[in-house]
Amino acid sequence: MIVEHLxxxxxxLFMSMALVxxxxxxxxFKITLILGFIVLGLVSVSSIYLLYHVNQFDAIxxxxxxxxxxxxxxxxxxxxxxxxxxxxxxxASIIYVYSSxxxxxxxxxxxxxxxxxxxFVLLMSLFGVLYTNDLFNTYVFIxxxxxxxxxxxxxxxxxxxxxxxxxxxxxxxxxxxxYLFGVALLYMATGIxxxxxxxxxxxxxxxxxxxxxxxxxxxxxxxxxxxxAIFPFHVWxxxxxxxxxxxxxxxxxxxxxxxxxxxxIKILFRVFNVEILLDLNMRxxxxxxxxxxxxxxxxxxxxxxxxxxxxxxxxVAQIGYILLGIGLLSWEGLRASFFHILSHGLMxxxxxxxxxxxxxxxxxxxxxxxxxxxxxxxxxxSVFSIAALGMIGLPFTSGFISKLYLGTxxxxxxxxxxxxxxxxxxxxxxxxYLPIIILAFLKNEKYQYRxxxxxxxxxxxIGPLVLLGLxxxxxxxxxxxxxxxxxAAVHTLIP
Amino acid sequence: MTILQDxxxxxxxxxxxxxxxxxxxxxxxxxxxxKRIMGLNIMGTGVFLFFVSIGNVTGGMAPIVxxxxxxxxxxxxxxxxxxxxGIVVVVSVTVYSLSLVIRIFETYGTIDQExxxxxxxxxxHNDR
Numbered sequence: 001m002i003v004e005h006l007x008x009x010x011x012x013l014f015m016s017m018a019l020v021x022x023x024x025x026x027x028x029f030k031i032t033l034i035l036g037f038i039v040l041g042l043v044s045v046s047s048i049y050l051l052y053h054v055n056q057f058d059a060i061x062x063x064x065x066x067x068x069x070x071x072x073x074x075x076x077x078x079x080x081x082x083x084x085x086x087x088x089x090x091x092a093s094i095i096y097v098y099s100s101x102x103x104x105x106x107x108x109x110x111x112x113x114x115x116x117x118x119x120f121v122l123l124m125s126l127f128g129v130l131y132t133n134d135l136f137n138t139y140v141f142i143x144x145x146x147x148x149x150x151x152x153x154x155x156x157x158x159x160x161x162x163x164x165x166x167x168x169x170x171x172x173x174x175x176x177x178x179y180l181f182g183v184a185l186l187y188m189a190t191g192i193x194x195x196x197x198x199x200x201x202x203x204x205x206x207x208x209x210x211x212x213x214x215x216x217x218x219x220x221x222x223x224x225x226x227x228x229a230i231f232p233f234h235v236w237x238x239x240x241x242x243x244x245x246x247x248x249x250x251x252x253x254x255x256x257x258x259x260x261x262x263x264x265i266k267i268l269f270r271v272f273n274v275e276i277l278l279d280l281n282m283r284x285x286x287x288x289x290x291x292x293x294x295x296x297x298x299x300x301x302x303x304x305x306x307x308x309x310x311x312x313x314x315x316v317a318q319i320g321y322i323l324l325g326i327g328l329l330s331w332e333g334l335r336a337s338f339f340h341i342l343s344h345g346l347m348x349x350x351x352x353x354x355x356x357x358x359x360x361x362x363x364x365x366x367x368x369x370x371x372x373x374x375x376x377x378x379x380x381x382s383v384f385s386i387a388a389l390g391m392i393g394l395p396f397t398s399g400f401i402s403k404l405y406l407g408t409x410x411x412x413x414x415x416x417x418x419x420x421x422x423x424x425x426x427x428x429x430x431x432x433y434l435p436i437i438i439l440a441f442l443k444n445e446k447y448q449y450r451x452x453x454x455x456x457x458x459x460x461x462i463g464p465l466v467l468l469g470l471x472x473x474x475x476x477x478x479x480x481x482x483x484x485x486x487x488a489a490v491h492t493l494i495p
Numbered sequence: 496m497t498i499l500q501d502x503x504x505x506x507x508x509x510x511x512x513x514x515x516x517x518x519x520x521x522x523x524x525x526x527x528x529x530k531r532i533m534g535l536n537i538m539g540t541g542v543f544l545f546f547v548s549i550g551n552v553t554g555g556m557a558p559i560v561x562x563x564x565x566x567x568x569x570x571x572x573x574x575x576x577x578x579x580x581g582i583v584v585v586v587s588v589t590v591y592s593l594s595l596v597i598r599i600f601e602t603y604g605t606i607d608q609e610x611x612x613x614x615x616x617x618x619x620h621n622d623r
Binding site: 071136139140143146147150151154159160162163165166169170173174177180181184187188193 | 519522608
């Protein structure tokens, strides 16, 4: 059956696209763009079909080279990986359309090709990380992911980009090696790297070698924590995300760090299981780390003058929300954090892209220079406002729904203290998002007579922004269809 | 005596962890970028040594099956194979970060991270 080969075909499509771009000689930008649209379209179609297939019928197990899963690599497409690969490819297509419009701000014209090579290798590794059902293979894909993300930051020929990319590559590599050390310890205890098989063998391994298993969990959590910018390890994120081109920052903030969180979820719930985690008292650890991150990320964000650094710190806080849902180790909590991964992905993409458009035309990144911009660039600033209100958690935005689910999950888990933390963090969000909206729409009347001023941006930049704004509102008004898919995904992790 | 015996039996693992920690210290403490990259490589070597040691079987042979000599114990080749991949990965990361260091040296004229952050702070100050 062809369906079984679709996951590997997706990976091959991305990889061959990345290989074809350097071979194109003339008019690379146009042909590259068209080919990229075709590839993204094909992969979107096949991901959506896979999502439909695994939800209607059975999960797809695909063994590379036909080896036994004890020795070989297995790709597993279940409602979990199918859902998130679909979300990633759709978000990436939106960002791709935008990047064709702003010609990826700050990149030399002869490096567009290289940018798209990196973009497609990045997408390949994102898909690989989610599809693969093998711990060591995950490590390999994670390394491809970290090299390409670092390269996407340093592609901008700006001074700060190099030093922040260097700091990023160092932190990333510390994370990868800690993760690999954890894999080694688990391999020592069980003798396999296949995630499903380890999951079955781990209960006995935990009884015979508790020391190995606990240290493995610690190393893997620290490693993935560094990469996902979970609070005490977030130091690299604001620099890295703010010095990258706007399209890269939105990719990194909206997608890449979430994928590391998804790997962490896979490890916590598939390799380990809820009983072992409760036995090790991981619930308290995760909840406390998440709570501190939610507060501190927002506090740091308030102090920022640069809009992109502010958005970066806001991502640190939002990762805290996602971790809070995971830390409950319950069905409701995981459901809430999955929804928040999606809604934060949409909102952060919208924020970075609209801020990117404003930076592109206004040549300013300082928050204080945003006065009256709502009259000069109405579309960009409206989308920015919708997404910012979503971040705060106002009704009729997707942010409200995710906070609602998170709040009810916290009440179900009897964690009232953390409900308080959630509310305080939301209020802190108000403190740094609302002033920008007020500044842009209500201050500085001298611009108001210019109501007719039309945005100069091409429709390929405006279109994705409008689409993102609509999606945020749509998800806030009727989350039910997507919740069914999320429920199916959660069922594969917590039976 | 038993402690000594334990140490001798597990010398590979202890050595691997020691190498890992030495590398970690270099990455965290030093501010010279080349030294930090070297530290990463040392850390990686520690992990690889650990991984390969898991596959070792005392008295085992290299896993090349000889039909004339049945009943021979072989070492587990799988960790070694995985580590081949791991070495390639670390080499590519090293290449990328070294090329980044070249770019940094070209633009800033230094490869010391402390000097770099001082320069950045000074620039920031001048901008204001």
